[in-house]
Amino acid sequence: MVFLSALLLLVAFLVGSIPLGHALLKRAGVDVRVNSAYNLGVENVLRRVGPGLALASAALDFAKGFLAVLMASSLGRPEVTVLAALAAYLGHLNPPASLYRQTPPRGRGNLVLVGSLSALSVTGAVPFWAVLVPVLVYAGVSGYWGFVSAATLAGLLAFTLAMLIVPVGPAAKLAALGLLVTATWRFKENMGRILDGTEPRLGDEVPLAGKRSDEVVAAFMIHPMTLENFWSAQRFAWLRPLVERGVVSEASVRHMAERIRPMKVGELRGIRTVDGKAIRCYLLSSPLLPDVFRDQPELATMRAIEGARLAQELGAEVFGLGAFWSVVGNKGVDVQAAVPDITITNGGAYTSGTIKAAIPGILKHFQDTGRHLKSATAGVVGANGVVAFGIARTIAPQVGRIIMIGRDLERLERSAATLRRANLGTEVVTTTSYELLRDADLIFSATSDPNPVIFPQHVKPGAWIFDEGRPADVDQSVEGVPGVRVIPGGVVLPPGGMTSNIDLQFGEGAVPACLAETLIIAATGEHQRKSLGAQTLTENINFFVEQAEKLGFRVVD
Structure with missing residues (x-):
């Protein structure tokens, strides 16, 4: 009897794992992403493929749960029958990869649950009321609140409580609890999105690439710059008082963050270009702190691919890599190779374009104050990088002296030699020390350092600083130096009335240029303009500057 029970449970698991609905949709030529576990289930499929295929797919999932429980009921043991419901649900959510060439994406599995519960009632394993109560709770919560994931958990909680008074053995009661625990694990991301305010409600349309001619969909990867930013996500806010009281160590939080897969934490809405095209942008995050990108580049690349x-x-359609994500995986090259069916960009072209557009205005305003560029000294911080060297190349013909600061003196000298040959009247100095920066009247900074690198001792009174670093290269204390002006770089206002549930820390309605590049690629459909690797083509820089103006993007100056 024990062997037969185990065999029936195995069969229930395998029946639950058969991707019947997925196979039907795939055979009909439907994009499998409509079945993504990150989008809504049956109601979303209904909108995408019509009632026929949607109902057929739903019926097949219902039949899996019903059949798995029905077969197990042949033993006449309620405990085994309820355990079969758990086995079928586990099989649906976690099909063995060895049985399929590629594990299909899974939805919520609610139809499998309904089929299983129906069979429990039909076979008499549990009383009808014990099935009716969770169904009513599910209907009530989903109708009132609109979150299907929360309604499912509420229904299963009601079922678990009902099973406590049903006259069955402990194995059946544990199986009911197992359904609740399994669903809770399955819906952990959905519950996090409910806390963050990004989970769609029942009836909300979840847009997909190419489904609407007047709306495009993009995504952008962010991460917390500090532990303080980590708390800004509501799903993690409960940890803050525990850390402050010493109940949980900061090291434990960092350790946990390194193990969290990417998740949807925000959404930008209300962006509409001059020609009337709407852009929706999902904000994704794996909460790695800046030092992890430096110390564990393989982990960062893996998370970017995920x-x-x-x-x-x-x-x-387009996925942008922001902040330190932009430098992982050979600046996006490895990420694109791993996920070839979506356009990846590191945002370098438009970032360079915003700088190119801003520098003439900065230099003009500097001269308008009565100072002469040809007698001025300019400091360029991070000059080993592509962006900062581009700045040095732009300003070299206009100033009397340039101080190039970077970490690799040999590379700096090679770059400086290029500038000296092209600008015979400009003195070019290279150094790895920030002490010489105090000679600069103008400072341009664009590093990838996770911490500020420019402090009051490096800046003379009256200096102008253009800070392109993200996070900022200039420490806040620098603003206390008399006459110093700090100008943030690479900040863009998208067209329309952008709203967001998360503070990107670039000012109200503003985004970084790398995110704006992601939006522009999505709006124009010019996917070949993506920025990958260390090289940035001049023609692409010019393209983004021109298209940004046409679409209504405006650089903040």
Whole structure:
């Protein structure tokens, strides 16, 4: 009897794991992303493929749960029958990869649950009321609140409580609890999104790439710059008082953050270009802190690849890498190779374009104050990088002296030699020390350092500083130096009335240029303009500057 029970439970698991609904949709030529676990289930499929295929797919999932429980009921043991419901649900959510060439994406599995519960009632394993109560609770919560994931958990909680008074053995009661625990684990991300305010409600349309001619979908990867930013996500806010009281160590939080896969934490809405095209942008995050990018580049690259796959499942056409994500995986090259079916960009072209557009105005305003550029000294911080060297190349013909600061003196000298040959009247100095920066009247900074690098001792009174670093290269204390002006770089206002549930820390309605590049690629459909690797083509820089103006993007100066 024990062997037969185990065999029936195994069969229930395998029946639950058969991707019947997925196979039907795939055979009909439907994009499998409509079944993504990150989008809504049956109601979303209904909108995408019509009632016929949607109902057929739903019926097949219902039949899996019903059949699995029905077969197990042949033993006449309620405990085994309820355990079969758990086995079928586990099989649906976690099909063995060895049985399929590629594990299909899974939805919520609610139809499998309904089929299983129906069979429990039909076979008499549990009383009818014990099934009716969770169904009514599910209907009530989903109708009132609109979150299907929360309604499912509420219904299963009601079922678990009902099973406590049903006259069955402890194994059946534990099986009911197992259904609740399994669903809770399955819906952990959905519950996090409910806390963050990004989970769609019942009836909300979840856009997919190419489904609407007047709306495009993009995604952008962010991360916390400090532990303080980590608390800004509501799903993690409960940890803050525990850390402050010493109940949980900061090291434990960092350790946890390194193990969290990418998740949807925000959404930009209300962006509409001059020609009337709407852009929806999902904000994704794996909460790695800046030092992890430096110390564990392989982990960061893996998370970026996972983020690209999530973006694709959410229906995005373009996936942008922000902040330190932009430098992982050979600046996006490895990420694109791993996920070829979505466009990846590191945002370098438009970032360079915003600088190119801003520098003439900065230099003009500097001269308008009565100072002469040809007698001025300019400091360029981070000059080993592509962006900062581009700045040095732009300003070299206009100033009397340039101080190039970077970490690799040999590379700096090679770059400086190029500038000296092209600008015979400009003195070019290279150094790895910030002490010489105090000679500069103008400072341009664009590093990838996670911490500020420019402090009051490096700045003379009256200096102008253009800070392109993200996070900022200039420490806040620098603003206390008399006459110093700090100008943030690479900040863009998208067209329309952008709203967001998360503070990007670039000012109200503003985004970084790398995010703006992601939006522009999505709006124009010019996917070949993506920025990958260390090289940035001049023609692409010019393209983004021109298209940004046409679409209504405006650089903040």
